[in-house]
Amino acid sequence: MPAPAPPSPVIRVSHLTKRFGAQVVVDDLSFEVAAGETLVLLGPSGCGKTTLLKTLNRLIEPDGGTIEINGRDVRQQAPEALRRGIGYVIQQVGLLPHYTVAQNVGVVPGLLGRPAAETAARTAALLERLHLPAARFADMLPAQLSGGQQQRVGLARALAADPPVILLDEPFGALDPITRAAVRRDFRELDELRRKTVVLVTHDVTEAFELADRIMLLNNGRIQQLGAPRELLEHPANDFVRSFFQAERLALQMRVTTLAEVLPFVESTGPGGPAPAPAGAPALPATASVQAAVALLGETGTGHLRIEGAPQPLALGQLLAAFGRALGQAGAGGG
Numbered sequence: 056m057p058a059p060a061p062p063s064p065v066i067r068v069s070h071l072t073k074r075f076g077a078q079v080v081v082d083d084l085s086f087e088v089a090a091g092e093t094l095v096l097l098g099p100s101g102c103g104k105t106t107l108l109k110t111l112n113r114l115i116e117p118d119g120g121t122i123e124i125n126g127r128d129v130r131q132q133a134p135e136a137l138r139r140g141i142g143y144v145i146q147q148v149g150l151l152p153h154y155t156v157a158q159n160v161g162v163v164p165g166l167l168g169r170p171a172a173e174t175a176a177r178t179a180a181l182l183e184r185l186h187l188p189a190a191r192f193a194d195m196l197p198a199q200l201s202g203g204q205q206q207r208v209g210l211a212r213a214l215a216a217d218p219p220v221i222l223l224d225e226p227f228g229a230l231d232p233i234t235r236a237a238v239r240r241d242f243r244e245l246d247e248l249r250r251k252t253v254v255l256v257t258h259d260v261t262e263a264f265e266l267a268d269r270i271m272l273l274n275n276g277r278i279q280q281l282g283a284p285r286e287l288l289e290h291p292a293n294d295f296v297r298s299f300f301q302a303e304r305l306a307l308q309m310r311v312t313t314l315a316e317v318l319p320f321v322e323s324t325g326p327g328g329p330a331p332a333p334a335g336a337p338a339l340p341a342t343a344s345v346q347a348a349v350a351l352l353g354e355t356g357t358g359h360l361r362i363e364g365a366p367q368p369l370a371l372g373q374l375l376a377a378f379g380r381a382l383g384q385a386g387a388g389g390g
């Protein structure tokens with residue numbers, strides 16, 4: 056059977072360049088984003104992430120290069136019309152302070168002339184899914200919300216008109232780590248986002264690994280590497296890429312390594328074999344990550360984990376030792 060044709064890109068950027076004065080902020084970038092893909096723009100502060108994102112919906116006009124969205128050059132479209140077709144969350148959330156939560160979420164559907172009843176229903180449904188029940192939150196003003204709640208409203212607003220393309224600039228920025236993880240989980244679990252083409256900016260490597268199909272790592276306006284998270288981690292294109300992930304290498308490696316990869320390296324513990332696992336030890340499929348297994352063991356407080364398809368339950372120590380051996384093996388193999 057012939058391989059299915061790859062989906063045509065929704066976003067196609069070629070030789071994009073943007074200068075501010077003498078500084079080249081976006082330097083001859085070319086890339087594509089496929090339908091339904093989540094591309095994460097990652098890089099240090101000031102490397103050009105926001106500038107690049109804003110050229111995609113013409114909040115910033117580039118000095119050179121072209122951008123096509125769904126096969127159309129964005130310059131052929133009026134900026135306002137273009138922007139109504141693209142969801143956008145700016146770096147500082149940017150809710151309209153004198154509009155209620157529901158009015159903020161309904162801005163773009165209103166501009167598009169959607170029926171008010173339809174917009175109200177969709178707004179309520181979105182707020183509900185983001186854990187902001189409309190009965191309580193719809194009529195509140197942004198200033199009455201916490202930072203995390205405001206960011207959820209920002210997400211709901213970007214999704215309200217059901218645009219096929221969404222641009223998100225640090226949508227979880229300025230949140231404490233616990234709220235950040237919770238908002239991110241809501242985000243990941245939103246079915247609507249799975250169908251959308253998403254470009255998301257962050258400088259948080261864990262966030263990038265959690266959300267990205269592919270990561271574009273930028274420095275000084277240039278692509279250092281563009282690929283699957285695992286490629287960047289295990290096959291860095293240069294020293295910048297290598298050092299960017301260095302501090303969190305082990306944690307990231309746990310995220311990209313599956314239990315199936317680790318199982319061949321499990322050794323039984325001593326002559327008596329492994330201690331019997333308590334009844335009700337939690338189970339995970341072998342396709343789950345080592346990170347998911349460690350997290351589950353931590354959450355449930357049980358010492359053992361059953362891996363579907365594996366003969367014996369594993370203790371945390373066995374799992375980590377096997378993970379270490381698998382890593383050593385990969386390193387010894389020259390990877």
Ligand SMILES: Nc1ncnc2c1ncn2[C@@H]1O[C@H](COP(=O)(O)OP(=O)(O)OP(=O)(O)O)[C@@H](O)[C@H]1O
Nearest residue numbers: 075080098099100101102103104105106107146258
């Ligand atoms: N309007 C502007 N005028 C002049 N320089 C600008 C302007 N906007 C951005 N810059 C410069 O362009 C560079 C890239 O800025 P940009 O906002 O794209 O960075 P970023 O990667 O989003 O950073 P951060 O992670 O801090 O948000 C910075 O050096 C910034 O000072």
Ligand SMILES: [Mg+2]
Nearest residue numbers: 104105106146
């Ligand atoms: Mg920025």
